[in-house]
């Protein structure tokens with residue numbers, strides 16, 4: 196079996212690629228960087244530029260399914276032009292793929308596209324399931340909503356479409372954990388805002404396994420990509436400090452300061468999303484990492500290579 200992955204060179208994509216290889220699944224990937232192109236039998240790179248519509252049509256050779264993760268990094272100041280790039284990069288990527296699939300003969304039967312739990316309205320109490328119809332009023336929720344709608348268009352081409360609403364991904368290779376570790380390491384880690392906001396985290400290995408589970412079982416629809424036991428920001432900070440052998444002693448960082456320093460982007464750290472993993476578990480998926488402490492111990496005590 197061969198899959199085409201967009202964003203394969205990123206944090207999540209590289210872990211999904213590794214898992215595909217462990218399972219004997221070959222990977223074609225699309226990259227916007229010519230210097231990331233490789234040509235191995237199980238890892239073949241193809242160039243594309245979603246903003247101009249350029250794509251190497253050979254990327255579909257032998258491909259039965261597409262995993263779509265590509266998009267400009269959201270962790271940058273949200274200027275007007277950055278917002279445009281963050282949104283357009285995701286929509287353009289899917290549109291370019293849609294056009295190629297509609298013009299060329301292919302054997303692709305499935306699309307699994309990334310989304311984000313930031314789509315759910317921020318709440319300290321409400322548990323969010325995949326059938327939630329309300330969306331948050333933040334910029335990231337707008338991006339996730341439009342991203343999911345662009346993925347849904349692939350049903351017109353008779354593809355099975357699944358979308359994974361990804362939570363806070365914990366990885367030893369970067370992302371949110373690297374940002375959280377730094378202040379804790381220097382003994383200045385502190386909860387953000389009230390610290391009561393929910394953080395629906397997931398170990399990167401389980402997230403990669405969810406994508407493969409959806410692929411192997413031909414699942415369709417929306418699935419939350421979060422672990423079964425979300426924690427508050429305060430608990431996350433304290434557990435991280437505990438696993439690192441550090442203490443948290445500073446008062447919480449006030450929400451007002453975060454809003455001044457981060458602008459609208461503060462919604463990323465102050466927003467509260469309590470999200471359920473029940474639906475994916477009901478399809479037979481079992482998590483390796485249910486306990487946050489075990490996930491952190493695994494990631495922080497692992498050699499990064």
Ligand SMILES: NC(=O)c1ccc[n+]([C@@H]2O[C@H](COP(=O)([O-])OP(=O)(O)OC[C@H]3O[C@@H](n4cnc5c(N)ncnc54)[C@H](OP(=O)(O)O)[C@@H]3O)[C@@H](O)[C@H]2O)c1
Pocket residue numbers: 201202203204205206207208225226227228231245264265266267268269284285288309310311312361362363364370371
């Ligand atoms: N990590 C998280 O906690 C999290 C949470 C929720 C949702 N997500 C979403 O899941 C996806 C994968 O996340 P990640 O953490 O692996 O992201 P990442 O490390 O930033 O990787 C994203 C990949 O997208 C490609 N890319 C960057 N700018 C692009 C553009 N303008 N047009 C087309 N492709 C572009 C890059 O690949 P090339 O350089 O090879 O082109 C990059 O490696 C992202 O879209 C992200 O928004 C992530």
